[in-house]
Amino acid sequence: MSKKRALISVSDKSGVVELAKELAGLSFEILSTGGTAKALHEAGIPVINISEVTGFPECLDGRVKTLHPKVHAGILAIRDNPEHMRQLEELGVDCIDLVVINLYPFRQTILKEGVKLEDAIENIDIGGPTMLRAAAKNYQDVAVVVDPADYEVVIKELREGEISKSTKFNLASKVFEQTAHYDALIALYLREQSGKEGFPELLTTTYEKQQDMRYGENPHQQAVFYKEIRPIVGSLPTAIQLHGKELSYNNINDTNGALDLLREFDKPTIVAVKHANPCGVGTGTSIFEAYKKAYEADPVSIFGGIIVANRQIDSETAQEINKIFIEIVVAPDYTEEALEVLKKKKNIRVLKLKDIEATVPADTWDMKKVLGGLLVQEMDTKLFKDDEPWQVVTDRQPSKKELEDLKFAWKIVKHTKSNGIAIAKDNQSLGIGPGQVNRIWAVEHAIERSGKKVQGAVLSSDAFFPFDDCVEAAAKAGITAIIQPGGSIKDQQSIDACNRHGIAMVFTGMRHFKH
Secondary structure (H helix, E strand, O other), rough: OOOEEEEEOOOOOOOHHHHHHHHOOOOOEEEEHHHHHHHHOOOOOEEEEHHHHHHOOOOOOOEOOOOOHHHHHHHOOOOHHHHHHHHHHHHHHOOOOOOEEEOOOOOHHOEEEEEEEHHHHHHHOOOHHHHHHHHHOOOOOEEEEOOOOHHHHHHHHHHHHOOOOHHHHHHHHHHHHHHHHHHHHHHHHHHHHHOOOOOOOOOOOOOOEEEEOOOOOOOOOOEEEEEEEOOOOOOOHHEEEOOOOOHHHHHHHHHHHHHHHOOOOOOOEEEEEOOOEEEEEEEEEHHHHHHHHHHHHHOOOOOOOEEEEEOOOOHHHHHHOOOOOEEEEEEEOEEHHHHHHOOOOOOOOEEEEEOOOOOOOOOEOOOEEEEEEEEEEEOOOOOOOOOOOOOOOOOOOOOHHHHHHHHHHHHHHOOOOOOHHHEEOOOOEEEEEOOOHHHHHHHHHHHHHHHHHHOEEEEEEOOOOOHHHHHHHHHHHHHEEEEEEOOOEEEEEEHHHHHHOOOOOEEEEOOOOOO
């Protein structure tokens, strides 16, 4: 076998000594740099330092090592091109047949607490991506390995003779995935450090796989869950699963929606969600009381639903939860007794999310993929206008109790799919009318679901009433106060209807569409 050359320079040295030993046994001449060369030398593997190849010493604290024509010409030369090979011979350049490189640990650096900008900058790799991209471009002649997980397949094929074209192509494809991810992470970090506001002209985002899913929304759809590189405190990807099978696509989507609503509350609160819509919300003096209210709000819909809590789950609450089938429970913590109780149910998923009440960062974006494009907006983190929370537009002022109920209902309807209506009383949701194609249907549905408790309750609407029919239906049901954004050209009709029926109505001037 003729002598071949491998260039090895890695930050992640896992498995590199074993790889180099195999390559040496297969008659590869090994070129290396810095710490990698030292590790291979100490393992007794013959190594040629890259400076011996280039005739130029490493300089600038190691910033310049491999950026040299004798390296890149050896990688980029097309072997079937006679002119390329003639030039290599004329210049005294030998071919490099295998490039094994992984990059400076930029990701690990920026995730360190208190990292300084200059430290992050020093961990931006220059030579590594350049060699990787060069080798990937010339994949038909050069095999390139960026992931230690691929060492095994490379050695296996080399033992059998040579690395196949298809493997070389797949390895090259992986390189561009890795370098694109690497550059995107740098761009995102530097944008954060620059303090730039608004949306960039060019948007590049990067995520890493957290979980392969059994399927997506439906069994015939494949799905994967990706997470952001820099964890957001209190977000679902940071939760620890304590019990149960892995989360499904719908579980993750629905639980995320439940957490969004839960963040609106400071007092002990339970939010129950079904199909991404709240079906029961309760606030109490204890988490047990909060659960009882959430359950009693809609004991039918909560079955098979998701429960999130902003306080530790105790044994008493766990026992109540176990009386019905619940898909998921998420809480900041559990007592030992509570965990023992919940784990008696094989199919329940139990998640611990330490910072469940953490505020969503102001610069967080909400993204929705559409065919051929991406919609990006700021997160809807506000509940009321900062300067003027609300305006009473009726003759009757809401009582202190009604105002408390109105605020409670307003939090719920903000996180209900449009057209959305939420009815509440005494820190408990009653009927919720989500996702209707007209507002009166949403009102009628919410009233029907409220039952007898609707008498003396309040009603919230995520957007304005286009007609006074919603007020008339509310009055007939016994609703005493309404909160809505206002802004319809027929607002006065709804105001007049409220005044006729003695209903207090508040305009917020802020709508909360949720699609």
